[in-house]
Amino acid sequence: MNSRSYLQIRRIIGVFTTRSFTTMSTRPFALERQFAVSAVRRACALTSSVFNKLVKNETLTKGDKSPVTVGDYAAQGLISIMLKNSFPADPIVGEEDAGELRADEGKVLRERIIDLANEALVAPRVEGDKAEWGIGPGQTKTTDELLDAIDRGNYDGGRTGRMWTIDPIDGTKGFLRGEQYAVCLSLLVDAQVQLGIIGCPNLPLDLSNPDGERGCIFVAVRGQGCQQIPLSGASETTLSMPTFTPSSLTFLESVEAMHSSHSTSDIISSIIGITRPPIRMDSQAKYGCLARGDGGLYLRMPTNAGYREKIWDHAPGCLLVEEAGGIVTDSRGLPLDFGVGRTLGENYGVVAAGKEVHAVVLDAVQQATGVKAKA
Numbered sequence: 001m002n003s004r005s006y007l008q009i010r011r012i013i014g015v016f017t018t019r020s021f022t023t024m025s026t027r028p029f030a031l032e033r034q035f036a037v038s039a040v041r042r043a044c045a046l047t048s049s050v051f052n053k054l055v056k057n058e059t060l061t062k063g064d065k066s067p068v069t070v071g072d073y074a075a076q077g078l079i080s081i082m083l084k085n086s087f088p089a090d091p092i093v094g095e096e097d098a099g100e101l102r103a104d105e106g107k108v109l110r111e112r113i114i115d116l117a118n119e120a121l122v123a124p125r126v127e128g129d130k131a132e133w134g135i136g137p138g139q140t141k142t143t144d145e146l147l148d149a150i151d152r153g154n155y156d157g158g159r160t161g162r163m164w165t166i167d168p169i170d171g172t173k174g175f176l177r178g179e180q181y182a183v184c185l186s187l188l189v190d191a192q193v194q195l196g197i198i199g200c201p202n203l204p205l206d207l208s209n210p211d212g213e214r215g216c217i218f219v220a221v222r223g224q225g226c227q228q229i230p231l232s233g234a235s236e237t238t239l240s241m242p243t244f245t246p247s248s249l250t251f252l253e254s255v256e257a258m259h260s261s262h263s264t265s266d267i268i269s270s271i272i273g274i275t276r277p278p279i280r281m282d283s284q285a286k287y288g289c290l291a292r293g294d295g296g297l298y299l300r301m302p303t304n305a306g307y308r309e310k311i312w313d314h315a316p317g318c319l320l321v322e323e324a325g326g327i328v329t330d331s332r333g334l335p336l337d338f339g340v341g342r343t344l345g346e347n348y349g350v351v352a353a354g355k356e357v358h359a360v361v362l363d364a365v366q367q368a369t370g371v372k373a374k375a
């Protein structure tokens with residue numbers, strides 16, 4: 001063997017050794033998880049600061065009559081800009097679009113949103129942040145760049161490939177009341193949620209101690225469990241749903257009766273024999289609470305036949321619960337399908353519960369709603 005071919009073989013062996021070592025030492029989606037924690041933490045700081053300074057005319061009412069604030073737009077813009085720097089080929093299914101902001105009447109709001117997003121982009125990097133994600137001193141954007149970033153969330157979704165979902169403020173009504181809301185991000189690959197993360201700035205770390213520290217991040221990567229991280233720090237606790245018996249369940253549901261039928265949940269809970277009052281809470285914070293054992297059941301029962309649930313409202317939370325040992329289905333008992341498009345398709349509600357009680361709950365849901373089980 002001449003010295004040139006020897007060197008070539010060494011180089012090939014070297015590449016293989018380095019590749020397999022990297023694969024072995026890096027957990028799947030490790031970079032995406034680090035990115036997501038960083039992006040959600042930054043967006044939570046933005047939304048908290050907005051709440052403290054929010055004034056009346058900084059909220060719009062969208063075509064479907066739901067509210068959207070400068071915080072929703074600025075947080076979606078921030079996360080989208082970070083995604084463009086970090087994973088430029090990945091499309092985004094985001095809740096908001098910049099249509100109203102581009103019109104002349106949107107000028108004042110537009111200026112406020114660009115200020116908020118730039119303030120968040122240039123905030124100093126903390127441990128875990130990477131400069132190449134487009135954050136840190138000097139990383140400001142123009143108004144057009146920000147509006148385009150918000151509109152990058154217009155992807156139609158679908159069954160194949162990678163895509164991110166962003167719900168920059170989930171539970172906007174809770175946010176406006178100063179109650180619970182969540183910054184929500186997920187990564188789907190071929191319609192399966194691989195990474196789910198929600199940041200809940202107002203949620204107590206321990207629900208039984210409402211005056212204690214507030215601010216939680218819940219994060220899960222498929223196959224790697226579900227963790228809670230205080231918004232103020234880096235220590236992680238792995239969550240696992242405790243075992244409930246049907247009659248010892250407390251159930252979680254929306255504050256808004258228009259989003260989930262309280263009366264149907266009442267019927268279901270009396271069939272199961274639940275005696276405790278429900279915990280009513282806005283946003284996907286409910287999924288995080290369920291994952292850590294604050295109640296053993298989350299019910300979301302349709303209120304009007306025409307409403308389609310949005311994938312950004314469920315993708316992250318669904319993975320949190322599954323990774324903490326729970327089961328999430330619709331009222332037919334089928335898994336939520338994130339490959340239909342921007343919505344989950346026809347609305348059969350959501351039944352999320354610990355694995356010991358899910359079958360009993362599903363049976364009660366079907367008795368109450370008349371929906372038939374489907375294999």
Ligand SMILES: Nc1ncnc2c1ncn2[C@@H]1O[C@H](COP(=O)(O)O)[C@@H](OP(=O)(O)O)[C@H]1O
Binds near residue numbers: 095169
């Ligand atoms: N009729 C309806 N049925 C179910 N969900 C609805 C609804 N109208 C609005 N929503 C969704 O409910 C979400 C809030 O959920 P919750 O009630 O659990 O807090 C809203 O998210 P946004 O606040 O991000 O718009 C919105 O997408």
Ligand SMILES: [Mg+2]
Binds near residue numbers: 068172
């Ligand atoms: Mg909304």
Ligand SMILES: [Mg+2]
Binds near residue numbers: 169170171312
């Ligand atoms: Mg939402």
Ligand SMILES: [Mg+2]
Binds near residue numbers: 167168169
């Ligand atoms: Mg929202």
